Amino acid sequence: MSLTPDDGADALALVHELRVVIGRLKRRLREQAYLGELTWSQVAVLGHLDREGPATVTALARAEGMRPQSMGATVAVLEAAGLVSGAPDPRDGRQTILSLTESCRDLIKAGRAVREDWLLREIQTKLSAEEIGQLAAAVALLKRLGSS
Template structure:
């Protein structure tokens, strides 16, 4: 099979391989004892900035009560802090702590170090060039510049 006829098989294999790569990368970072929901909240706060628990619940598609439990765990772990909303003092604006920012930084470095080592020890120089080309194609698939 060649060309477009291979697309479903390539898509299936790519999904499996990328899933395996993501799992391997997750193994490299500390803080892996967080649940996916807890990690998603941290990532959202890092990417989008401070937010209320209600807005986080809406964005993550969970009930406010569930988000409150997630936030409690993250606050107890010292990863999220809260301050009064300047527009409505009855609400709390949540943001990442310095400890969470450091955990993101060191986690990313650990992942990149592992991936760099895996590429260096597994692939030839020509294969590294092929991987770079494939990375450009993956970026196009995700519509990122």
């Protein structure tokens, strides 16, 4: 599909198709990781702490678009499961800085490895060498879109 700036209908169709395909791929990747009894909001908090580092309940609530009280309940479950731990904020003793436990980091690492192994097998078994090259080029374009 070749698009020009004036080709709004084709661009809109491409946007729709891309959103659907990315959503489907995300779901397939999620299926590969066992989350146990964790909810998606709990997984989102763990992902935030993994990507952004330690944070307070207030900062997590803001980042995830939740009320601090709701985030406090989410964090309490994660603490009880041994996935996050809290330490007093050295700058403000009233605040607690939350971070991932080592066992949680290990679980995240293992989950990533399972998903990457699945994706590697899918690429190797379903795509030709030429298609793998096209996929690499598409990934470069998606990176550019994601960084803007």
